[in-house]
């Protein structure tokens with residue numbers, strides 16, 4: 001027993017001794033470098049200065065007037081312009097898979113307050129830790145709300161509700177709204193109009209119908 005005690009005491013003393021050897025100095029240099037190109041990037045890193053551009057910055061903004069591939073047109077809404085909110089709509093139409101994605105996004109970002117039933121009884125509100133009653137999207141007050149007004153709530157937030165513009169891109173916002181409008185249409189709201197309709201079909205067909213020959217696709221050169 002004594003032997004064990006002295007071993008424990010000795011190892012404790014050793015640990016404390018070793019720890020006190022650490023002077024707290026931090027080494028800032030990597031010492032010898034085997035492959036300098038890997039240690040120091042030859043490319044300009046984001047947020048570093050860059051002599052190649054007039055403003056001296058490496059991070060570039062998108063070229064003015066361009067839209068990244070796969071992204072929607074900007075909405076041009078400004079905060080507080082409620083007339084513009086109400087008139088804003090989308091030409092996007094959604095398939096079942098898009099609605100399922102809208103539901104998934106709603107449950108991630110909105111359900112905690114608005115409830116996965118859209119009835120305003122989300123777990124955060126029900127816990128009593130969130131003071132403001134989230135909109136009950138099945139209530140008459142919201143059943144006929146213009147989709148653009150919902151869009152504005154997502155983009156700018158509304159009173160106690162924050163903005164979700166950073167989490168949802170434009171198409172995702174509309175997917176969420178389409179999902180809400182679909183559920184609302186089944187609960188006394190307006191008829192659902194965001195589905196892929198018959199008139200949308202010919203457009204889709206024209207887009208997918210590839211020309212039979214390359215000549216048919218290329219403009220005539222003679």
Ligand code: HEC
Nearest residue numbers: 109110113132133134135150153154158159160161164176
């Ligand atoms: C942290 C809680 C919370 C989250 C998360 C949240 N909301 Fe809200 N939302 C609220 C509250 C509270 C209101 C009521 C605001 C008011 O009228 O004062 C509201 C209101 C709304 C309204 C009505 C807007 C209006 O003009 O009256 C819509 C539509 C809405 N939310 C949609 C969403 C969607 C879509 C999401 C997810 C992207 C979301 N909310 C996420 C709390 C939340």
